[in-house]
Amino acid sequence: MNRTRSLARRTAVVAASGAAALVLAACGGSGDDTGSVGHGGHQATDSASAASAPASQGRHNTADVTFAKGMIPHHRQAVDMADLAPDRAQSAEVKKLAADIKKAQAPEIEKLSGWLTSWGETVPAEGAMDHSMHGGMEGMEGMMSAEEMTALGNASGKAFDTAFMEMMIKHHEGAVEMAKTEQADGAHTPARKMAADIIASQSAEIEQMKKLLGKN
Numbered sequence: 001m002n003r004t005r006s007l008a009r010r011t012a013v014v015a016a017s018g019a020a021a022l023v024l025a026a027c028g029g030s031g032d033d034t035g036s037v038g039h040g041g042h043q044a045t046d047s048a049s050a051a052s053a054p055a056s057q058g059r060h061n062t063a064d065v066t067f068a069k070g071m072i073p074h075h076r077q078a079v080d081m082a083d084l085a086p087d088r089a090q091s092a093e094v095k096k097l098a099a100d101i102k103k104a105q106a107p108e109i110e111k112l113s114g115w116l117t118s119w120g121e122t123v124p125a126e127g128a129m130d131h132s133m134h135g136g137m138e139g140m141e142g143m144m145s146a147e148e149m150t151a152l153g154n155a156s157g158k159a160f161d162t163a164f165m166e167m168m169i170k171h172h173e174g175a176v177e178m179a180k181t182e183q184a185d186g187a188h189t190p191a192r193k194m195a196a197d198i199i200a201s202q203s204a205e206i207e208q209m210k211k212l213l214g215k216n
Contacts, residue, residue: 071112
């Protein structure tokens with residue numbers, strides 16, 4: 001009899017504990033589910049946002065490719081011209097200008113090359129000045145001929161300063177035109193931003209060089 005009562009009590013305790021556990025589990029499950037859904041939904045939103053940002057920046061078109069492929073050799077030539085200044089320029093202002101040009105354009109060459117690689121495009125070979133890619137409009141885009149580069153390399157002192165600035169003005173004007181085309185026709189957000197930076201910085205340098213030439 002006692003055993004029966006004891007067993008009944010144990011059964012009741014176990015049942016009560018089980019019921020309490022079920023209630024707690026149900027409450028906890030409900031809370032977790034809500035948090036899970038909320039957190040999961042938040043994660044999905046974050047993932048979608050994260051995916052959309054690179055997708056937007058990663059979108060590119062033919063104009064972006066043309067801009068990158070044209071600007072790389074264009075910048076390389078500007079850097080080559082700037083490299084001549086330390087040993088040949090007479091004016092401290094010209095030397096500083098050349099250093100600023102190299103500092104700005106060398107990193108841009110790396111960015112442009114990286115974009116082309118990510119797009120599955122060929123990066124223009126270094127040292128290979130493919131003027132044909134400019135559609136034979138080197139003068140319009142400011143590219144210097146081999147003869148002009150040789151003449152600049154042979155100049156020194158004030159003659160170098162004058163030749164450097166006259167050529168660089170022409171060179172910058174070409175870059176600004178290319179950048180304006182990218183802004184008008186390009187789709188790649190970072191490339192369009194670079195184009196805006198080129199327009200702003202090189203237009204300012206053009207004005208600076210014109211003033212310096214006026215002093216000579």
